[in-house]
Amino acid sequence: xxxxxxxxxxxxxxxxxxxxxxxxxxxxxxxxxxxxxxxxxxxxxxxxxxxxxxxxxxxxxxxxxxxxxxxxxxxxxxxxxxxxxxxxxxxxxxxxxxxxxxxxxxxxxxxxxxxxxx
Amino acid sequence: xxxxxxxxxxxxxxxxxxxxxxxxxxxxxxxxxxxxxxxxxxxxxxxxxxxxxxxxxxxxxxxxxxxxxxxxxxxxxxxxxxxxxxxxxxxxxxxxxxxxxxxxxxxxxxxxxx
Numbered sequence: 172x173x174x175x176x177x178x179x180x181x182x183x184x185x186x187x188x189x190x191x192x193x194x195x196x197x198x199x200x201x202x203x204x205x206x207x208x209x210x211x212x213x214x215x216x217x218x219x220x221x222x223x224x225x226x227x228x229x230x231x232x233x234x235x236x237x238x239x240x241x242x243x244x245x246x247x248x249x250x251x252x253x254x255x256x257x258x259x260x261x262x263x264x265x266x267x268x269x270x271x272x273x274x275x276x277x278x279x280x281x282x283x284x285x286x287x288x289x
Numbered sequence: 290x291x292x293x294x295x296x297x298x299x300x301x302x303x304x305x306x307x308x309x310x311x312x313x314x315x316x317x318x319x320x321x322x323x324x325x326x327x328x329x330x331x332x333x334x335x336x337x338x339x340x341x342x343x344x345x346x347x348x349x350x351x352x353x354x355x356x357x358x359x360x361x362x363x364x365x366x367x368x369x370x371x372x373x374x375x376x377x378x379x380x381x382x383x384x385x386x387x388x389x390x391x392x393x394x395x396x397x398x399x400x401x402x403x
Contacts, residue, residue, distance in 0.1 A: 212395050276321045276391065278333075280333055
């Protein structure tokens, strides 16, 4: 069974640029969540995708956008990068019903993409 | 008020001692609570889940939940240097669009001293 994989693992951008991060969910998992984790902080919820639709969003501006594809893989796009966007971006998948009542609630995380904005 | 708050660290305990980690949450309807462990430079991994009031034990780990006080804790008995990590409390909340999202606290960094 293949776990959650993310790419790239590290990248450096400059202010104003755009970035795309990619995530392949674990086999059989249909929900993908994206988190931003700044140094010394807990993961902050960006948004969640289910059946190729965004079905939940945290307190992030519209320049953070995403996609989910029919194979449940996902992309996170960030436009007009700012210095404060420097962080570890985590993708997590969960199985059908995993976050629902009676589900385990467990998220399976990838190793993350570390973005540095200069 | 933050949705999930953890006691500020860092926390240091000697090897073999009990480490106590605390968390409070703001949403009274939350039903599912989790503790994740995150080693430096790694992604979070689930170590405990709890859904009912009381204690839940798994090896050296005990999670405690008090829904009336909106409080959840994690006890680590016989702490080992390998337990040194950041411990994240997480709660399932209902976000905009009625999605159920896992919301994390800021984490408590634990160091177990040999």
